[in-house]
Amino acid sequence: MTTRNTKVMNRFDVTSRLIAKLKHEEAVIGGIGNTNFDLWAAGHRPQNFYMLGSMGLAFPIALGVALAQPDRRVFALEGDGSLLMQLGALSTIAMLKPKNLIMIVMDNGVYQITGAQPTPAASVADIVGIAAASGLVRSSWAADEEDFERLVDEAMSAAEPSLIAVRIDDKPGVGTTRRDPVQIRERFMHGLGVREPL
């Protein structure tokens, strides 16, 4: 990976742009750490789910939601380090082809939250190349913010799952998610119409 023509963007800015586009109670699964901190900071929605552990499972959790509610669009936000822990999930998703699942990878090449150590992939591997080779045909790098928004729009009406990778800077998350797992889960289930509020 010596030649890169993608702009280095910012996680919070990109996340905010995504959230602004959601008009149909789309579900959003935020991966561990900064990814869900910025999802929280972009403004809580009842259809947001925030992971407090289980690193690497944002895409599998989102896949489960997508299989349970095929008429709802489901987004998953994951970091590059997290995704590296669970690359096999990409082929599972490619095999099942849930058309309502949209995966977004925030790639800064580092484990920012633990001290910005480089990931093993940072200088050698290409996330979009890995996704495409895993069978996810609709996998793309976002060239800049406008391109990201265009790719999201396309993914919203696609007939196959989509993966959008975004090169981001090494800034930490803007907010801090309130760490109450039962409340997070219960509100999410309300937001998905599975449960009535008490």
Place this chain on the structure above:
Amino acid sequence: MAIAEQQTQATSDRSWHSIVLQTLKRNEISLIPYVPDRVLTPLIKNLHADPFFTTFATAREEEAVGIVSGAWMGGRRGAVLMQTSGFATLANVLASLAVPYQIPLIMFVSERGTLGEFNYGQSLVCRTMRPVLDSLALEHHTITRVDELEFIADRSIKQAVTTQAPVALILNPLLTGGKVSDK
């Protein structure tokens, strides 16, 4: 259908794997991700053949746990099938997802490592399973008898759902025959 054929059908319906399949169906558990195991093969085959179920392999057991957890929150019930060695990879996802978020994770574990195990690694990893379950105070049952299977599985699934807590149903070689061939 001839009477003899019906009898054959009835007999085969009392196999452990038929009971598991029927119990899953009766409890509206339709999403079955798994990491395969030789002993589970007839169950997996029959799940694939039944259109009620969405059955597929995952690359890792924790991936399957993530999938059924998401599905539960979306209103669809699932269960994960795995082998003892696969359960050993789950401590983190149990402690950071299923337990704290109160998700009724239903696990069927084909038990390797005991009653004729030929692979030392399997027998060692088996010894970690119940201590991990006990350390998180998770409900688990080791099923050894086919006449108790339906009761244990059905009641455990209902308890998991109503108490929003995970359960592990360990399918012992006394129930399944286990794996004795070293091939």
